[in-house]
Amino acid sequence: MPRLARGRVSALAGGPEGGKQPAGAEAGPPPVLLPSAQPMPAAESILQRGIFEIDGRSCDVVLSDSALRWRPIQPERPAAPAAGNSKCGFLSKEEFIELKDLFSVKLKWRRSAKQQKGGTLLGITLFVCMKKEQNKLKDYTLTLNNLSEDHCFLWVRDLKKILTKFSNRPKSLKVLINPQSHKKEATHIYHEHVEPLLKLAEIKTDVTITEYEGHALSLLKECELQEFDGVICVGGDGSASEVAHGLLLRAQMDAGIDTNYILTPVRTPLPLGIIPAGSTNVLAHSLYGIVHIVTATLHIIMGHMKPVDVCTFSSTGKFLRFGFSAMFGFGGRMLASAEKHRWIPPNQRKDFAMIKTLASLRPEDCEISFLPAKSSQDFQEASRNEHRTTESDYNNQWEKIQGHFLNISIMAIPCCCSMAPGGLTPNIRLNNGSMALIIVRNTSRPEFVKHLKRYASLKNQFNFPFVETYTVEEVKLQPRNNCGYDTGDAEFHGTPSENNYPWNVDGDLMKVPSEVHIKVHPQLIRLYGGHLQEMNDYK
Structure with missing residues (x-):
């Protein structure tokens, strides 16, 4: 038989164990404990059972190894059933929370303003991660009122034992904050919104x-990274x-791989959590499906992890x-233009750079070689023309395209953002082992602007005759210009024998003088998070 705690009965009745009645509690005989209308699932093992006050109502509460269930006992003095109604009618619907959604449990005390410890015990507070619509997570509290200290201590003990069994949840994190991100709000975001939740979950942090x-x-x-369960970037x-680059580079160093020539990289053992505090937040948006600080923090606390593909860039x-x-x-x-004008506020700088670059729009003369993905079809059929040749044999099926191109994108993630809610590459997933290659051939400025605006739509993004899309595993891009590279008011010069070309890699400016080889490596890193509809198990 499960144990039944009677401490709360005395408290509600104003007995000696309860002292003063809690606010809102009504005097009267002890509540009647009623059997559950629905049997406990056979796989669940009951750990505790007792009576608590929840939202001002006396409840029969049952703690199993997988869920907390409660049913209000209403009314405390059952009324006679209505005429013609054979049912008593005072059983309310059972409610429950799954313990995998619980991330902290605390004793609830009443203390004076200057009192740090002790006070009057009021019960237990449970902190729960609640799933909302549109991939949003929210934290909420459930309070179980009971004035019996022995009873509450036993429940807290069992609840904390259960929390320790979720091995994916971090206990110690290395936190890196970039104070210059976007509007220089990253430090404030961490201390005001992230740190309180991490402390509540009793996660130790080392902040830099x-x-x-x-x-x-x-x-x-x-x-020394071995003392941490994960790394957080704000x-x-x-x-x-x-x-992410630093974590992966460290993994290669620890594995004894020459970091100048990485052919087959090893996975990093530490997961990475991303707290969005930038202007675009493409990586966070692609990962969480939403740019929301609390959602990102709760994914980290709950230990939700998703393996993600990563590319290597070499020349x-x-x-x-x-x-x-x-x-x-x-x-x-x-x-490159935006980096040249960093004195302009971030939002204005982005618009300024786009207008300036459109004003001086011109194509690049390039040769593009790519290896099509083995198990995927191109997510839009590209038209073949006289500039395209195919080089293939039994072991090597590289394809080559030559011509003048306004823009070339290579992406291993969907690249969602506020300007492209469906993603710049909507048919690419975070870990399907392939990249999207999007080629925009030379066209008029108005047509190119139409193409850019189409990203705000969720369909027909690439329905233009000058846009070609492929699903690939590797890409080699060789600029064929022999002259110096100029962006209007920003020139890129390396050594006298080099001409550097600007690349946008994850929002970072990378300058390379020659061919760049990009290869995708499946599930090379684990990131905290994931779209809720893609996550069937949060453990």
């Missing part, structure tokens, strides 16, 4: 506020990409960096 570009990378290459896409056989997406041509020039 980065001081310069590349600081996070240097720190991750040198610090910043924009550039910050998140730098931290002339030498490794350059890890990344999730890249743009060459218009996307690279626009970022």
Whole structure:
């Protein structure tokens, strides 16, 4: 037989164990404990059973190893059934929460303003992660009022034992904050919205506020990471990409791989959590389905993890960096212009850079080679023309395209954002082992603007004769210009023998003088989060 706690009965009746009645409690005989109308699932093992006050009502509460169930006992003095009604009618519907959605449990005390410890015990407070619409998560509290200390201590003990069994949940995190992200709000966002939830979940943190570009990378290459269960980045896409690159680079170093020539990278053992604090937040939006700080934080606390594909970027056989997406041509020039005018506020800088780059719109003469994905079909059939040749044999089926292109995008993630809610590459998933190659051939400025505006739509984004899309595993892009590269008022010069071309890699400016080789590596890193509709199990 399950144990039945009677401490709350005395409390509600004003007996000696309860002392004063809690506000809103009505005097009267003890509540009647009623059997549950629905039997407990056979697989559940009952740990505790007792009477608590929830939302001002006496409830029969049952704690099993997987759920907390309660049924109000109403009324405390059952009234006679109405004429012609054979049912008593005072059983209310059972409610429950799954313990996998619980992330913290605390004793509830009444204390004076100056009192730090002790006070009058009022009951137990449960902190629960609640799933909302549109991929949003929200934290809410459930209070179980009971004035019996022994009774509450036993329940808290069992609840905390259950919480320790969720092994994916982090207990210690390394937190990296970029104070310069977007409107320089990252530090405020962390301390006001993220840190209180992490403390509530009793997660230890070690916080570093980065001081310069590349600081996070240097720190991750040198610090002791074995004491942490994960790394958290508070910043924009550039910050998140730098931290992901640092974690993966550290994994190669620990595995004894020469980081100048990474052919087959190893996975990083530490997951990465991203708190969106940038202007675009493409990576966070693609991961969570929404840009919402509490949602991102709760994914981390609950240990929701998703493996994600990562690309390697190399040139002339030498490794350059890890990344999730890249743009060459218009996307690279626009970022180069924005970096040149960092004194302009972020939102205005983005608009200024786009207008300036459109005003000087011109194509790039390139040769593009790509290896089609083995198990996927192109998500839009590209038209063949005289500029396209195919080189294939039994082991190597590379295809080649030559011509003049306004923009070239290579993306291993959907790249969702406020301007493109369906993603820049809507048919690419976070971990399907392929990349989207989107080629925009030379066309008029008005037609190119129509193409950019179409990203705000959820369909027919690539329904233009000058846009070609492919699903690929590898891409090689070789600019064929021999002259210096100019973006209007921003020139890129390397050594006297080099001409550097700007790339936009995850919001970071990368300058490369020659061919760039991009290859996708399936599920190379785990990120905290994931679209709720894609997550069948939160454990």
